[in-house]
Amino acid sequence: MQRYVREIICGKRKEIRYWQITTDPEELPSNTTWYVLSKYPDITPREVGNFYGLRTWVEYGLKQSGAGDAPPPVKMNWDGQISV
Secondary structure, three states: OOOOOEEEEOOOOOOOOOEEEEEEOOOOHHHHHHEEEOOOOOOOOOHHHHHHHHHHHHHHHHHHHOOOOOOOOOOEEOOOEEEO
């Protein structure tokens, strides 16, 4: 599946950056469009997409492992720390 990533800048670029990730840049379907914040100053659009893609697969794996037996959701912070 093709994905498109773009940075959204309002005014000047700041420390916290705002990204849009989607599978269709013209229609922006709600089920495959995400808005992501990052605090890495030198992150590239490709890295943003890869980080968010990893998070999606982790959440999918947890859901598939069984509703009652699944551990709490894993949250990956943009500073590289993983919290439960």
